[in-house]
Structures are given as C-alpha cells and as structure tokens.
Amino acid sequence: MATSATSRSDAFVFFGATGDLAKKQTWPALLALTKTGRLDMPIVTVGRHDIGVDEIRAEAKKSLEDTKSFDAAAFAQMSKRLSYVAVNYDDATTFDGITKAASAAQHPLNYVALPPQLFEKVAADLAKAGLAKGGRLVVEKPFGHDVASARALSAKLHAAFPEDSLFRMDHYLGKEQVENIVFFRAANRLFESTWNHEHIAAIEITMAESFGIEDRAEFYDSVGTIRDVVQNHLLEVMAYLAMELPTARGHTALRDARTKFLTHVKALGPDDVVRGQVRGYRDVRGVANDSTTETFASLRFAVDSPRWRGVPFYVRTGKSLAVTMTEAMVRWKRVGHPVLEDNAAPPANALRFRIGPDNFIALATNVKAPGEAMRGDSSELSLCRPATGMKAYERLLGDAIDGDASMFARQDTVEEAWRIVDGALAAKTPVYPYDKGSWGPQEASRLAPKGGWTNAR
Numbered sequence: 001m002a003t004s005a006t007s008r009s010d011a012f013v014f015f016g017a018t019g020d021l022a023k024k025q026t027w028p029a030l031l032a033l034t035k036t037g038r039l040d041m042p043i044v045t046v047g048r049h050d051i052g053v054d055e056i057r058a059e060a061k062k063s064l065e066d067t068k069s070f071d072a073a074a075f076a077q078m079s080k081r082l083s084y085v086a087v088n089y090d091d092a093t094t095f096d097g098i099t100k101a102a103s104a105a106q107h108p109l110n111y112v113a114l115p116p117q118l119f120e121k122v123a124a125d126l127a128k129a130g131l132a133k134g135g136r137l138v139v140e141k142p143f144g145h146d147v148a149s150a151r152a153l154s155a156k157l158h159a160a161f162p163e164d165s166l167f168r169m170d171h172y173l174g175k176e177q178v179e180n181i182v183f184f185r186a187a188n189r190l191f192e193s194t195w196n197h198e199h200i201a202a203i204e205i206t207m208a209e210s211f212g213i214e215d216r217a218e219f220y221d222s223v224g225t226i227r228d229v230v231q232n233h234l235l236e237v238m239a240y241l242a243m244e245l246p247t248a249r250g251h252t253a254l255r256d257a258r259t260k261f262l263t264h265v266k267a268l269g270p271d272d273v274v275r276g277q278v279r280g281y282r283d284v285r286g287v288a289n290d291s292t293t294e295t296f297a298s299l300r301f302a303v304d305s306p307r308w309r310g311v312p313f314y315v316r317t318g319k320s321l322a323v324t325m326t327e328a329m330v331r332w333k334r335v336g337h338p339v340l341e342d343n344a345a346p347p348a349n350a351l352r353f354r355i356g357p358d359n360f361i362a363l364a365t366n367v368k369a370p371g372e373a374m375r376g377d378s379s380e381l382s383l384c385r386p387a388t389g390m391k392a393y394e395r396l397l398g399d400a401i402d403g404d405a406s407m408f409a410r411q412d413t414v415e416e417a418w419r420i421v422d423g424a425l426a427a428k429t430p431v432y433p434y435d436k437g438s439w440g441p442q443e444a445s446r447l448a449p450k451g452g453w454t455n456a457r
Contacts, residue, residue: 012043012109013044019113021140028391029391052084060079106134107136109135142231179240201311204316205238206453214285218287225318231417239257245257267419273424297316299316300313321437334346
C-alpha cells in the first residue's frame with residue numbers, strides 16, 4: 001500500500017540487536033532493505049551493555065555470514081548508519097541517548113525484539129524521550145498469555161503509542177506462501193465457487209518441526225505450543241484459508257476480513273484438544289522437572305458461519321516430530337458411488353498448500369487408469385516454485401517503515417484469537433508422552449480428519 005512521504009519512518013531504533021532473533025532474521029532483513037534503498041536512515045541499536053558500535057558491527061557481520069546473506073557493499077553502506085546506545089531499563093533518562101543518536105528524526109520506527117515483560121517499560125521510556133510522538137512501535141509476539149493480559153498490554157502500550165502506530169509482528173503474515181492462499185482463492189474462481197460447507201469435508205493444517213526447544217527452553221516452558229504457534233501463526237493461516245475475501249483495497253479491508261472470520265470461530269473446550277509432551281523434554285536445561293507444558297497439540301475447531309457451518313478444521317503442531325513442514329490441506333467431499341466401470345467410489349479431491357520449508361501447491365485428482373476399462377487412478381498435479389523474492393522479515397519491516405499495517409496483527413484480532421484458545425488452555429487437559437521422530441501421541445488420533453491425517457511426503 002502506498003503511503004505519503006511524511007508518514008515514512010526516518011530512523012530505525014533497534015532493541016535486541018544482539019539477540020538470537022536478530023542474528024537469524026533481523027540483520028539479514030535490514031541488509032536486504034539497505035540493498036534496495038528502503039533503509040536509508042540512521043540505525044540506532046540499543047542494549048544494556050556498555051559496548052561500542054564496532055562490536056555491534058562485528059555481531060551483525062557474523063550474523064550475516066552465518067545466514068549466508070552477507071554482501072560486502074551493502075554491509076559497508078549499512079555500517080555507516082549504525083550507532084549504539086547503552087540504556088538502563090530502570091532509568092528512563094538513559095533513553096535520551098537514543099534521541100540524540102536518532103538525530104532529527106520525526107518518525108522513528110522503534111523495533112523491540114525483547115522479552116514481552118519489557119514492552120510496557122520500553123514504550124513508556126520512549127515516550128518520555130520524545131520518540132513516541134510521530135513514531136511507531138513494533139513488538140514481537142507473544143502479545144499477552146490470554147485475552148485479559150493481551151487487553152491489558154494493549155492498554156499500557158496505547159498510553160504511549162496509539163493503535164495505528166502499534167505494529168504487532170507475526171512473521172507468518174509476511175510469508176509469501178501464506179499470502180498466496182488469499183490470492184489463489186481470489187484469482188481462481190474454479191476453486192472459490194466450491195469453497196464452502198456444501199462441497200468441503202474438512203480443512204487440516206499441520207505445522208511440524210523435527211527439532212526441539214533447546215535454544216529457548218525457559219521461554220518455551222512458560223508458554224507451550226498452543227500459545228507459541230496456534231494462537232497466532234496457525235489461526236492466521238486458518239483465517240486466510242476460510243475468511244470472506246475482502247472487496248475493498250487496502251490494509252483495513254484485509255485486517256477486517258481476518259478478524260471477522262475469527263469472531264465466527266467457536267471457543268475451544270477440553271474435548272477439542274489433545275496435548276502431548278515429547279519424551280526427554282523435562283531433561284532439557286531450563287525446563288521444570290514437573291513440567292506439564294505441551295510440546296504437541298492436536299485441535300479441532302468449529303466455525304459458526306453460513307459458509308463453514310458443519311465443516312471441521314483440524315490443526316496439528318509440535319516439536320521433535322517426524323519432519324519439519326508446514327502445510328494446509330482442503331479436502332472436498334467424496335463422490336458417494338462408483339463412476340463408470342469402477343468398483344469403488346473415487347478418492348476425494350484435495351488441495352495442499354505447502355507453506356514451508358518448500359513452496360508448492362498440489363491438487364489431488366482422479367484420472368483414468370491405463371487400459372481398456374473405464375476405471376480410475378488417483379494422481380496429484382503439483383506446482384512447485386523456488387523460494388524467491390522478499391523474505392518475511394524484510395517484507396514486514398519494510399512495510400512498518402512505510403506505515404503499512406496490512407500484515408500486522410490488530411488488537412481485536414489478537415483478542416479474538418485468545419478468546420478461541422483460552423478455554424482449552426484453562427482446562428489443563430492431560431499431557432500424553434510421545435517419542436521423538438513420531439507424529440505425536442497415539443491419543444491424538446481422537447482428533448483427526450476422517451481417514452486420518454495426511455502426513456508429509
């Protein structure tokens with residue numbers, strides 16, 4: 001979305017520049033934005049320790065080399081714009097150093113990649129330093145731990161930054177593959193005309209990760225997989241799959257459509273979730289010895305809307321599973337009788353959107369089997385495209401610089417998502433053990449699409 005020149009950010013204030021997220025995602029995104037000329041402004045890095053800007057440059061360079069995104073010319077350009085300010089989060093006056101380093105910025109973008117317990121303090125101190133007026137605040141998930149805390153957090157942040165200046169970052173919304181779901185639906189009438197309860201039997205979403213939580217065990221043990229990825233990433237994917245397509249242009253219409261869909265999703269109850277915990281989880285440093293935090297969840301959602309009434313939505317996600325893969329599948333209803341000379345009804349059609357790590361769309365169809373008889377064979381038509389173009393963090397940070405909030409979570413969207421999952425979290429359902437490299441606990445089969453889950457292949 002185009003924005004006016006006066007609304008564009010003119011300084012990038014970076015909290016958490018030496019953290020794990022910065023190393024893996026933020027520094028590569030900032031370098032990419034530098035290469036395209038979109039980050040033509042002072043970059044003020046902020047931290048607790050009394051170090052120099054040379055150390056920040058070294059950290060940034062190592063991060064870029066480790067992620068294979070280093071570009072000498074672009075890095076030299078970005079390095080000239082870097083500065084570093086040490087702050088004390090217990091002393092608001094130390095934020096005055098940020099104001100000085102940001103020079104004459106009128107619209108600073110304050111990007112906060114810090115633990116969420118610091119969000120309120122940072123926002124308040126930025127306001128005291130004069131960096132909130134005309135500025136924007138970008139915060140990383142989680143946005144609270146339930147609907148009440150999310151609402152309270154928003155109220156505290158709004159004391160310094162109004163809602164239209166507050167950018168809640170969920171990087172899944174910036175993924176090309178996720179955006180493509182909406183475009184695919186809007187541009188292919190062939191599918192959208194059957195995208196309803198009359199034709200669709202079920203929708204399933206799987207987000208599987210073969211790795212564990214060793215690099216962030218303490219944080220993960222305080223949230224679990226439902227809070228970590230279901231309440232945000234996967235409900236956003238579900239919204240893109242099932243929301244009414246916006247008819248107006250601009251970020252307001254898209255955000256309205258996502259939120260309206262979530263208002264129709266019924267709140268989960270104890271019978272709608274099966275939780276699991278991978279064996280050995282409690283042995284990981286940072287995890288409580290008696291932890292009941294889930295590393296796996298299987299969930300069933302119901303949507304009370306004219307389009308989707310009666311269609312179950314299944315979500316499955318977890319750590320230490322068989323593969324690393326995120327995929328959404330739409331299953332059509334099966335023809336209830338054999339066709340032509342076949343002895344059995346043909347398999348149901350299905351459409352798969354692979355969201356990661358690769359990028360493809362596949363349609364399960366039925367074709368004639370070779371031979372004289374008019375009998376069928378199932379086959380999958382697939383379109384696989386290389387992962388090109390902007391990565392999620394480059395897209396989202398660039399949008400925030402331009403003031404485009406399309407792909408950021410709005411307060412009402414966040415609160416609706418918490419409303420949906422709060423009941424399941426409060427129920428404290430049993431946590432069943434499962435083996436590393438499996439597809440979760442056996443008990444999860446209770447909440448599965450008819451015929452079972454479709455595992456990655």
